[in-house]
Amino acid sequence: MRYRKTFLFMMLLGIMATFTLGAQTRPVTITHWYWADNPNYSKVMQQIAAEFNATNGKGITVVAQEYPWDGGAYSETLFRAVMGGGGPDTSSFKLTSTPLFTANGLLVNLDPWLAKWPDRDKIDASLYNTMRKASGTNSVYVMPWNTQVLYVYYRPSMFRRMGVKVPTTYEEFLEACRKLTFDIDGDGKTDVYGFGMRGARGGHEPWGSFIQARGGTFEDFTTPQAIAGMQDFIDLYRKGYAPPTAPMDGFNEIIANFKSGKTAMTIHHIGSSIGMIDTFGTDVDAFPFPGGVGRWTSMGDTENVMLKGCKERDAAFEWLAYLATGKGQEMWCTATGNVPVSKDVQKLPFFQNNRFMKVSIEGAPYAGIFPILDTTTEWISTIWPNTVAAALTGKMTAAEAMRQLQKGLWGK
Amino acid sequence: MHRKRLVLWPYLLILPALLTILAVVFVPVLKALLMSFQSYDLRRPHRIRYTGLENYGEAFSDPLFWQALMKTAIWVAAGVGMQFIFGFMLALLLNRRFPGRGIVRSLSLIPWVTPGVLIGLMWRWIYDGNYGVLNDLLLRLGLIHDKIPFLAQQSTAFPAVILTIIWQGIPFFALMLLAGLQGIPEELYDAADVDGANAVQKFFRITVPSLKNTIFVTTLLRIIWVANSVDVIFNLTEGGPAYSTQTLSVYVFNKGNTLNLGYASTMAILLALALATVAVPYLRILFRQQEAG
Numbered sequence: 001m002r003y004r005k006t007f008l009f010m011m012l013l014g015i016m017a018t019f020t021l022g023a024q025t026r027p028v029t030i031t032h033w034y035w036a037d038n039p040n041y042s043k044v045m046q047q048i049a050a051e052f053n054a055t056n057g058k059g060i061t062v063v064a065q066e067y068p069w070d071g072g073a074y075s076e077t078l079f080r081a082v083m084g085g086g087g088p089d090t091s092s093f094k095l096t097s098t099p100l101f102t103a104n105g106l107l108v109n110l111d112p113w114l115a116k117w118p119d120r121d122k123i124d125a126s127l128y129n130t131m132r133k134a135s136g137t138n139s140v141y142v143m144p145w146n147t148q149v150l151y152v153y154y155r156p157s158m159f160r161r162m163g164v165k166v167p168t169t170y171e172e173f174l175e176a177c178r179k180l181t182f183d184i185d186g187d188g189k190t191d192v193y194g195f196g197m198r199g200a201r202g203g204h205e206p207w208g209s210f211i212q213a214r215g216g217t218f219e220d221f222t223t224p225q226a227i228a229g230m231q232d233f234i235d236l237y238r239k240g241y242a243p244p245t246a247p248m249d250g251f252n253e254i255i256a257n258f259k260s261g262k263t264a265m266t267i268h269h270i271g272s273s274i275g276m277i278d279t280f281g282t283d284v285d286a287f288p289f290p291g292g293v294g295r296w297t298s299m300g301d302t303e304n305v306m307l308k309g310c311k312e313r314d315a316a317f318e319w320l321a322y323l324a325t326g327k328g329q330e331m332w333c334t335a336t337g338n339v340p341v342s343k344d345v346q347k348l349p350f351f352q353n354n355r356f357m358k359v360s361i362e363g364a365p366y367a368g369i370f371p372i373l374d375t376t377t378e379w380i381s382t383i384w385p386n387t388v389a390a391a392l393t394g395k396m397t398a399a400e401a402m403r404q405l406q407k408g409l410w411g412k
Numbered sequence: 413m414h415r416k417r418l419v420l421w422p423y424l425l426i427l428p429a430l431l432t433i434l435a436v437v438f439v440p441v442l443k444a445l446l447m448s449f450q451s452y453d454l455r456r457p458h459r460i461r462y463t464g465l466e467n468y469g470e471a472f473s474d475p476l477f478w479q480a481l482m483k484t485a486i487w488v489a490a491g492v493g494m495q496f497i498f499g500f501m502l503a504l505l506l507n508r509r510f511p512g513r514g515i516v517r518s519l520s521l522i523p524w525v526t527p528g529v530l531i532g533l534m535w536r537w538i539y540d541g542n543y544g545v546l547n548d549l550l551l552r553l554g555l556i557h558d559k560i561p562f563l564a565q566q567s568t569a570f571p572a573v574i575l576t577i578i579w580q581g582i583p584f585f586a587l588m589l590l591a592g593l594q595g596i597p598e599e600l601y602d603a604a605d606v607d608g609a610n611a612v613q614k615f616f617r618i619t620v621p622s623l624k625n626t627i628f629v630t631t632l633l634r635i636i637w638v639a640n641s642v643d644v645i646f647n648l649t650e651g652g653p654a655y656s657t658q659t660l661s662v663y664v665f666n667k668g669n670t671l672n673l674g675y676a677s678t679m680a681i682l683l684a685l686a687l688a689t690v691a692v693p694y695l696r697i698l699f700r701q702q703e704a705g
Contacts, residue, residue, distance in 0.1 A: 389653030
């Protein structure tokens with residue numbers, strides 16, 4: 001009788017264990033959307049998903065699906081998909097889209113998972129605060145992933161040729177733009193422009209450094225300081241220190257101009273460094289955008305989010321955590337050269353010994369973001385490029401342009 | 413009973429097509445019309461409400477709307493006009509017998525079968541102010557002394573996008589007019605020869621009147637298509653620099669992309685009305701002439 005009881009007890013235990021284990025290892029599929037700047041990054045993301053699938057031990061399968069960044073249209077594609085009741089479980093994300101997504105209740109509040117996540121403190125608290133600020137709430141809806149700090153790429157050989165030292169102040173930077181504009185073949189035409197200006201969509205980020213260097217702020221573009229920064233930007237173009245194509249030059253154009261030797265300096269982040277090294281070897285270096293009255297550079301950001309349609313939220317968080325502080329963080333940041341958010345990954349030799357990473361880290365203390373409002377996306381995509389193009393081509397004065405930019409972003 | 417079933421039968425046959433058209437055309441149009449009377453901005457979902465004619469008032473006081481409308485008129489007039497002229501010339505050329513005519517006819521279709529997005533990207537690089545082939549060509553020919561940033565200057569950006577749409581649309585006119593030309597009986601020209609008519613007289617007295625209906629229909633179709641087209645401009649300039657290439661359809665697209673669907677719908681309705689004011693008299697004249705003919 002006693003054996004029978006023991007046998008029954010053991011059986012019950014066995015059944016319970018089977019159910020418990022079954023619950024943990026029940027196959028779960030998470031669909032993840034992302035964008036990649038080049039085919040290599042696509043491959044890396046697929047490798048990360050495969051690595052996670054093979055090692056998570058919880059039966060989670062991530063299906064990583066790539067969508068084009070398309071100059072920021074990715075966010076709109078994602079928005080439309082989720083608003084229409086579809087879309088992925090998780091997705092790569094840009095902070096500027098947060099108000100749009102939270103206003104429509106499309107993101108899952110990550111606070112419950114963050115509260116019990118052991119790796120939480122591996123990410124700097126200030127980053128969580130930035131995420132909260134972007135949502136306009138006290139909650140974190142967006143999981144940090146990596147950042148890109150804008151800095152100035154330059155060609156040391158051109159600096160030597162023109163006898164220019166690496167600028168340490170804003171005035172020196174403007175002077176370097178002038179000196180590095182020169183004629184190589186003596187035909188009286190400019191062959192190299194000092195500054196590779198980005199006047200098309202996305203150009204607001206480098207432009208912001210000029211505004212703040214003169215002491216302006218993004219809260220009020222109409223101050224004399226902000227207008228002075230705008231005037232510097234206009235002068236660089238009007239005086240011929242930037243290519244004539246600048247009003248329509250976007251990412252591809254500024255990179256092509258720099259790589260072809262058309263420009264001596266341009267502003268972008270570490271994401272371009274691998275391509276720059278491939279092109280120039282050691283004849284490319286970087287310095288943080290110098291300060292004047294004020295100092296600011298743009299902190300580009302890429303995060304991940306969990307979308308409202310996600311059913312398997314614990315599994316989805318496992319994946320987001322893997323990207324933020326796990327092997328996924330190391331693999332992605334090593335391949336792309338982006339600045340990791342995980343303090344552990346930042347300490348790895350690859351990041352400590354990279355000259356572009358050093359400049360990124362040097363710029364981090366004064367790196368920031370534009371005000372995230374419900375007007376920001378339109379301001380970035382149409383108002384800024386068209387207004388600045390009007391100012392660059394002389395259709396508007398600096399003060400008029402700044403008034404228009406103020407109205408576009410702040411509504412007054 | 414049998415007669416009744418016979419009467420219903422045609423309606424049953426067209427019902428699937430009718431329902432499909434209702435679902436994919438009329439419902440969205442109705443939805444757009446309703447949204448045009450709403451403050452329908454997905455960036456501010458809690459503020460979506462009916463606002464009556466507020467969007468229309470905003471459009472009429474929006475300088476960018478009027479600028480875009482003016483640009484649309486120029487875009488259509490210059491674009492379709494030139495497409496027609498060059499398309500007609502190409503059709504007349506292709507209607508003649510010459511060696512390799514089949515190959516030339518096939519090749520001339522390339523711009524028409526190329527997707528608008530691809531055309532935009534291709535011409536963007538052709539016009540490029542640093543590496544573009546057009547600048548290189550003009551420099552080699554000695555027509556310019558310095559490279560021109562075609563798409564970065566307000567003075568050249570709009571002509572550049574118009575030139576691109578002309579290039580794209582010529583084969584459409586050529587193809588349609590060629591089909592019309594081949595339907596003109598040779599006897600008419602033979603009779604004109606007997607009467608001593610010269611080439612110009614034959615062209616204006618036989619060719620053009622015979623192609624009248626084709627010209628009317630193709631021009632109307634092209635006016636509507638070109639006025640509504642977004643792909644070429646968007647991929648070339650996104651409406652810039654300084655809104656100098658922003659036609660009304662591109663403005664609608666930009667507003668829609670920033671999720672201000674109420675205002676975008678209002679402008680789309682106004683564009684449709686503007687096109688109707690051109691299309692309705694145009695069709696009336698056409699039908700009247702057909703009845704008279």
